[in-house]
Amino acid sequence: MTFEDILKSLKKKEYAPVYFLMGEESFFIDQITDYIIENALNESDKDFNQTILYGKDTDIGTIVTTARRFPMMAEKQLVVVREAQNIKNIDQLLSYIQNPLHSTILVINYKYKSLDKRKSFTKEVAKNGILFESKKIYENQVPDWIKNYTSKQGYQIDSKACFLLAEFLGNDLGKITNAIDKLTINTTETKTISPGDIEKNIGISKDFNNFELQNALGKKDVFRANQIINYFAANEKNNPMVVTIALLHSYFSKVLKYYFIKNKTNDKMVASTLQINPYFVKDYKLAAKNYNPKKLVSIIALLREYDLKSKGIGDVSTKHGDLLKELIFKILH
Template sequence: MAKKSDSYEQILDKLKRKEYAPVYYFMGEEPYYIDLLADYIEENVLDEMEKSFNQTVLYGKDTDIRTVINAAKRFPMGSQYQVVIVKEAQQLKAIDELTFYLQKPLASTILVFCHKYGTLDKRKKVTSEIEKNGVLFVSEKLRDYQIPPWIVKYLADRKVKISEKAALMLTEFLGTDLSKVANELDKLLITKPASEPTITPELIEKNIGISKDFNNFELQSAIIAGDVLKVNRIARYFADNPKNNPIIVTLSVLFNFFSNLMVYHYLQDKSQANVARELGVNPYFVKDFQAAAKRFSAAKTLRIIAWLRECDARSKGIENVSTDAGDLLKELVYKMLH
């Protein structure tokens, strides 16, 4: 039987080997892995004929815990197992009443809960019973710095490579929603020429619409390098294309970087490993903070953070009635670089 510490890959591997637990509780802020595991169980444990009599899908908002328990207590018809899947389990009331069933779950039932955007209270008895007699899996939201390596692995599993810049472009444009990222990667795999083994910035620009030269990643890199010409070109491009380059996203990216840079300035141990750990970033990005620290002192970094806050407020109309987002950004980057 799987243990509570099993990863997504370990759980999936055991499912593929038909090593089933009587209860699965998938929960967490990242719905992507919850859906993948539940979909695998729904599609693969029973054959099509068995599903007709032995597979039940319930929804937390439309059912109650007694209905779930009663369904779980039924015996399968003409099959070794029956499958009961509870989607939207976060909306299920009185989940504590499941405790008694969990103490002696029916071996012929595979009971699956999909609890998204939250978790069970680990202090509750129902949680410890799931851990004891079933599989409790927490699907945690990935942080920004974890997305590029996730993209690399996702494509590597499909025998495709991606350039470092291309992975960073996708991360900056798509964020941390794994379902959204995976969907866009699948589109790229379909449109990628068969003769091209690597996904490049050019391919992304052509098929997703992200400019390989004018994006927040390039703007941040140009600011770190002190490349005034490139910074101004990107700022003008953003000003001319505000719909595709909202200033709120740009300010968020820059605020996150310079907030981390301020922390970097005051770290005693500036080794790559310690910086990556303290800032919660991929070790690859430590060089950006090393370079930025040489260009922007702690005092200047503090002023930049203040300017970013001021620009954010003005972009929302606070103490500003006429200056548009494009001009606000141009003014901001001028102050940052001079």
């Protein structure tokens, strides 16, 4: 089942006897678990029928014993096992999973890794309960995810503001939702989150950031690019070179890839191939006009070279700000 499917069934009060929630993305695991904790039992039933266990402090025997208890003056009891990835031999729960008590809702949080779905344990979970794998979303999916989440909070977010958040926070959905929640609290008049709101409340400069640097380089705007890298050099702590290089490497690799797309007139196809938002296709087309394939290959090689230098390989003395200035000069000339 998908995350949306699980929430849909929970809202209908359709509870499975077992939820095994595993995977790298903790956000979806927490969302499902929190919803069950908040809604599965009446407040008056929670004192005697809700148990929270932690992987470091419990074992298989305790989980099974707790799960096999009958609820006290209620239809259901809830047992949540947090940090279950810290329990050795989690598959020893197999006997319980094969014959779960239907008056118990057992929720197991197995974060940051996944079990082999081919094994009998996971097959039995899927057969008798809900097996959910929470995967990290791809970075190119983050802007759309931000827009959808913001919309559900009753707000809109400017495209540039959306990409500023995506660039700054990556695909960590926990950090993203915390940032959006903070923005919605402090943006009450217009109901639209702007780059200015992000600069004011999150601390990301709306004018001097990797997104703006990428735009300046794509347009071959030497003056603007130099403005930005001088700002980066003066604020190295908030603008780590390793992040800038990684983003530029991804950007110029996509510009190079653009040359090999057969149907360049179909923006949707271009966006799908490059794994970018269709809104930004025009920027990649402009960059492709400004950099031929030979130059792009040279730029990608430069980025690899300066990535090593930034890590002290081949250059242990030059400051990151100065290395970045050298790199941008060579990209533009």
